[in-house]
Structure formats: structure tokens, C-alpha cells
Amino acid sequence: MKKQLVSIALTGTILAGGSFADMAFVQAAGNGPDYQGHETINTSILHTYSEMVDYLEKQEKKQTYMELEVIGKTVKGRDMHLVKYMQNPKNPTILYITQQHGDEALTTEGALDFIKQLGTGKTKGILENVNILFIPMYNADGAMGDVNYELEDYAASGDRHLTRLNANGADLNRDHEEKTQPETQALHNNVLQKYDIDYMIDLHHQGAQWVKDGKYVSGAIFPSHPDHTAPEVLQGSKQLGAVVYDAIEPKGWGHLANYAGKGSAYDNGISVYGLAHDYGISTLLFEMRGTADNANDFEVLGQKSNGYLKKQAVIAMDSAARAVADGTINEKDISFWDDLPVQEERPY
Template sequence: MIASLLLLSASVTVDSHLPPLLPWHGQSTSLLQNEGPLTTDFELSGGLVSPNYKNTKAFVNRLVAANPTQFKVNTIAKSNAGRDIQLLVASEDGEFDAEQISLSAKPTILVQSGIHAGEIDGKDAMFMLLRDIATGKRRDILSKVNILFIPILNVDGHERSSAYNRINQRGPANMGFRTNANNLNLNRDYTKLDTPEVRGVLSTIKRFAPDLYIDVHVTDGADYQYDVTYGYNPVFSSESPSVSEALDNYFKPVIDAKLAEQGHIPGPLVFVMDKREFKKGLAGWVATPRYSNGWGDLRSLPTILVENHSLKPYKQRVLGTYVFIVGAIDALSEHQQQLANAVKKEKAFVPSELIVERSYAKEPNTLAFKGIKYKRYQSALSGQIEVKYLGEKQAYDALPIYWQKKVKTSVKVPSAFYIPAAYPKIVEKLKLHGVNVERVTTTKPIPELQVASVDSYEFDKVPFEGRFRVKASFSFSKVVNNNLVDWYKVSTQQPLGELATHLLHPQAPDSFFAWGEFNTIFQRTEYMENYALAPFARQMLKDQPALALEFDKKLRDDSVFAEDAQARLDWLYERSPFYDKAYLKYP
């Protein structure tokens, strides 16, 4: 208890640098209890503390013990540091098996907390809601939906706990760290699947087939009035536009009304173009598949990213999350069929072209926005203009917002990709994503088969998420007399064909190629000897007059080449049958 009091007193001092608060007295405070069965650590602390890993597991066990006929806890993965990642399954009829849940007539909601362990609002909100279910206060919830709940995804980062992990966040008193024990950001891992944590999430989704996926975060950035912001890829940029439209039409009105009724201010998931001049406008972000909501959008899994406002007090944020989740459950129960129809439509659609990379539009749209007054001042510390938020309301009638509407890269969707048998890890990852993969058994040549050759490439100078990513330009050429027996075939004419294209097309920024899965193709492992190449090349040019003319022309037109003996020999070697035909070829 003494340690807890010390933490609470520390929280006062570490908040003193933050902007002043607007007063808040939401109706949702009535959800709190101060005593009685299953009162949470969050409630006992007055809304300031979130329990550590050990106490979190203990509370999960107490929930299950209080309601064993409707709650069950499973371990979905183990972190690299050896901690269990738990999944609590809640079902009215005691159907806990993944197959039973996936075939249930009731929709299933998956709520995920702590992918960034300092952003832990979802854990304490769901503990309160599950407590209310267990004690009968919200017995109606499980008559509407089945619940899957991950209390802490980033369990190792959760235990790297400190009052000083997030400089722009009000509580909890001690909070976890953003990345896991290997310093990897789990919400950048949805394509490459390097972490056991995200692999556990994908395995859970594949087995349980939830109808709605909610990933709870706390945002960075500017000050504004909204305490609960949330979003999903907008219709214009979504690869599942019918799903985004269903979320707009059937979910957003229910959630927003529920939040407003309880004294919270729901807002759009946006960021700021210039953090030192708010009036320049907002950035309308479109998530790519490395993120949970971008990945969900690609596979037609309705996915909502919640970003509570970091400057609002922890108690307010947790209560807002509770209300948000109840609103999402009500909307899912009421509009299950409309959402299912949208998902079915999107899974049946096979595009001929995909946008894989976007940039911000030069011309903005506008929106009404509930901001906070600020002033700009010359900082003696930074030597530049900085911003100070004043804690007073500022309404914008038409604030500019720049959406990522500009198409930067698009690719043609092939009918299928073929993967050599030497890449079983790629096949394993595709299957974990839920992509259907077949083994090629015929020796019959594949018509119109093409191979991508790297024309130029550049590696990142520093690692990102543990990888040296690579950017490249490609040319494509037809492969004749191919025999792909024992290779793997990934058809794009399947429900997850769009996701497969993002993962396997080398021009996609979140592809396995871009993440460095095929970096060995940049290695040369066989080399020439000049004493052998010179006589062979002389005969090769004699036998191929067109090649000899090309060589002579390059000598005449390129003086640098003509004076570089090694470049001349390299040119001849590359055109000889001894040159490595797999070098710079995408497998």
C-alpha cells in the first residue's frame, strides 16, 4: 500500500508540465464502485492506478472463479521473456471452444488492450464491464454477443513500468512501455509477423473468426476537447469500402450517442499536420497493413482503432472506453446482419488493381472541430516557435484536413503468385494470415508467368522494427518453359486475395520483400576469373554479332565505362551463361 501511495503522489508531480484541463463531470462516473465483489484496482485507487501483470492475472482468475459457467481464460501465446498472453472468453451458454464461437448465431467482439503497454485504458475498462457481467449488473451483455478479451498484449512492455514512460499522457500513475522486450512495436508487425504477441492475435482471429475487432490505444499529438477518438480507413481509401460504410452508417451513430449521453465527447481519429501551428490543419491518416486497423481493412475484418486523448485524466479515459465498448456491443447486436452482408460482399470482390501506397492531398477538405485555444511563443530552449495550450475551448467551423487521397503506387493484381519450395517460412506466415496456399503438383508450364527483376534498390540506413527495409524498382519479363512442381501457389481469387497481394507483390511497401525477407537475392556468391572470362567473352562476341555491336557502342558512348576495366569485364560476365540468373530476381 505504501508503494501505491508513493506512486500516486509521484503522478501529481509528473503531470505538472501538461496543459490545464477542462472540467469534466461525466455521468459515466456512476459506473464506478468503491467496494464489493470484484472491485478493480483502478477503482480502489480513485481511477489512478492500473494493476501490474501479476495482479492483472490474479483479477482475471477472480473473474473466472466468480462466473465459471460463462468465463474461461486461455493462453494464446508466450512472450519472448516467458510471460503468458491471456485471452478471456465470455459466452452466455458456456461455449468456449473456438469452433463453437465461430459458428455461434451471436456475433463475437474481440477487444484488445495494451498493444502499446503504456496505453492500457482498455484493460481497466473491460475489467469493470466483465465485473458487471459477472455480478449480474450487465447480465444482458452476453445475451447480445460473445466476448474475446486480451487484457495485455504487450506483456513484457507492460512490466517495463514507470511514471515517466509517456511525457504527454495523464496516467495511470505507473504505465508500461511502448515496445516489447525486443524493442519491437507490435502495431507495426501485422504483416511481417516477427513477434509471438501478434502471431498469437492472428491465430486467435483465425480460430474464433470475430465479427468486430477493437484495438484500444491512447493517442499522441495536440490538445483538443475530444476524450475518445476512434476510426477506421475511410470509404474512399478502404479496400473494404462496404465495411467502412456499414461502420459509418450503423455503428458510429450508436457509439457517438452513447458516449455523449454519458458525458464524453467522441471525435474523429486524426493527427496534426504541424504540431506548432494547429490552424494549418489536420492529417487524415490511412492505415497500411502493418497496423491492426489497416490489416483488418484488407481482410474485410471490421476493425476499429480507439485512440483516447492522452491529455485527459486516466479515470475519464477508462470510463469513456467502457461506454465506447458498450456502444459497440449494442451496435453489433442490432446491426449484425448489415455488417455481415458488407463483409460477405467485400470477400467476394476481386480487384484487378490495388493502391498500395498513398500520400497526402495538396488541397484539403474541411471539418468542424472542437479544439483548444493555444498561443505560440519563441522558446529560448529550442530556439524556435513552440505552442502552449491554454485549457480553454476553441471551436473551428472549417478546419482544413488533408486526407491521404493521392495515389503514390498502385499495382496490377496477378491471378496468382508462385513461391519456391525453399521459402517455407513465407508459406507459414501466409497461412497464419489465413491466406490459402496450395502445392503445385503439375509439371505443365504456367502460361503468362512473369518474374520481377530488381533494376535499382536502396536499403534503409538504420533498422526499423528490427529490419533493414529495402526500396526497389523492378522490370518484369516472361518466363518460358517453366516447371513449378513442388512450388507453392497463392491464388488472388480468394477472400484474402487483396491481403495476399499486399504481402507478396514486391512493390507494396508492407510486402515481405520490403521488410527484407528476400535480402539474400542482393548477394553475389559466384564470381569470375579474368583469365577464364577474357577468352570466353572473345568467343561469345564472335558468335553473337548483335552483342558485339552493343559492346562496341557502349565503349564509344560511355567514356567512363570504356576506361574502367572491371566495368567492362562485369558487363561481359553478366551476359555470359555463367552469370547467376537468380541474382536480383524476386523469387
């Protein structure tokens, strides 16, 4: 039987939750306040595309098991990089994707931290038992604000804006069915159809306004669609969610919710759905709180939470890789999904 594939998507992709009556909102520990125009949003603290490439090339020279592969180009001609740790093709494989939406930047920052960590003794024993793939800054044009439309209303100061869509104005996380964009074609032709992937984490951000139990969430998780996913694939998806939940929720700043309950309208163009359906990948969406830039103030999170959110991304990736490597993912209890509250939208 084909290897089971699990994918976690941290995105702002699927419609989730709903509004509810006014109540007192408490900050989860480590969650800074929402932006709402009250501070300067400085994107210069984030890696640019060129800085990311330079960082990856330096890490490749330092690390024995790391390899860089160019899998395609963006609309504007930027190389798309696949970071590979492939010691044994018989090992299970996990793929991490960051910044399908260009304004969801701390996913990439966390991935770069984890890549560096993989070259140290902190992850001893992992790479011998799991293959790890990364596509960092998947939507590099949107991440750099190098697009064919105006961004003058965006919140960030300075010369660089980050935007959700690619240079053509396409939502790349709605394109996995039609595959009209070069970024999507590169992913499917040169990664998903080439490598025997077992797990995938797609890292995203959502707006800053989502809450659970009267506190802002640090993130929300979501498995593949129950009506369009093979049972064993859905089981793996929920087990991967259990791994991430158990690693993050006990942290003082960790406060995770269910992203969309029993699922939103099915769209095969969304990675958490389409990759599970088309490739047998057990997919899980992981949405972290707040975007780096946006025309809507309520979507943007103040920068006081950057450290916690980067750490959250690293913990998600690290815990998943360890669980796949040692096989404990197959023992995870998924019953917590039955009681995990769906996040709700704080009214503005």
C-alpha cells in the first residue's frame, strides 16, 4: 500500500468559526496585542528572499546531510528552493511548506531556525530515521511585495510590503486543482510527483482576531476533509494534529483551537484537502495567529509576539519530525479532536 502522507498546513486558507456576543478577552500568555494601527509594523526584521537564499546556501555548506534543489521559478523569476535531508529513501518523509501566502512570514522564520537546528546535536538521531523536505517562502513574490498590483493601503512601514497573493493576484492555496500558476506547477511536478512523501506540514498564519475560551489563540489546527479522504489517511492527519497539539498546548503561551470544526466547503484547490485527496497525503492545517502585513488592521499582529510564534513553528516541525522518526505518531490518540473547541471570531 502506498505510504501514508500527512500534511500540516498552517494557513489563513479555509473559512473558520463565526462571530459571537461581546465578552471579556484575555491575552493568552505570550500573545501580544493585535495591531489595530497602534504601533509601527517593521518588515525589515524579516528575512528578504535574497537573505533567505544566502542563509540556506551557508547552511548547506555547514551541514553534512542538507542539500538544496531548485524546483522551479515564481512569476517574477525567483528560484524556488527545496531543502532536502534524504539519508534513506526507505524512511518515511515529511514535507514542510511555508508562506503559500506571502504575508504569513513567521512560518518561514521558524523554518529557517529549524533548518539550522537540524545541523546541530539538538536533533541527534532524527535524520537517520526520517527524510525531511522544506519549501520555504513558497510565494516569494508576494513575500517581497513584488506584484502586479498596488499595496499602498498595507500596514507595514518602509519599502517592503508582504501580500497574500502571488504576483498575478492568484491565491496559491486555491490553485492545487487547476495548477495555473508556476509556483503550483513546480510543487506538483517536481516535489509531490517526484518524492514519496508521507507527511506534510503547510505553515500559515490567520488573522489576529480569533479566540477560544475568551483568550486569543496562538494557533489553530485542522485535519483533512472527512468526506473526501481515505480513512487511513484521515487517521494519520489527526494523529499528526495530536502530536503538534500535545507539544504546544502545555506551553505557557500555547493556546490552540480547532480551525473549522467538521470542515468548511470542500475545495480540492486547497492543500489540506487536495493533497490528501489526490496524493493520499494525510494533511493537517496549522494556522498561527496574525499576519505580518495586510490592508486590514485586524489581520495584523503586533510584533511583541514574534518570538513566541517563531518558537511555535519550530516546535510544530520538530515534534512532528521526531514522532515520525521514532514511530510514536502511529500511537497517538485522536479522541481529543472530538472535544477541541472551534475558534470563534472576536467582533470588531
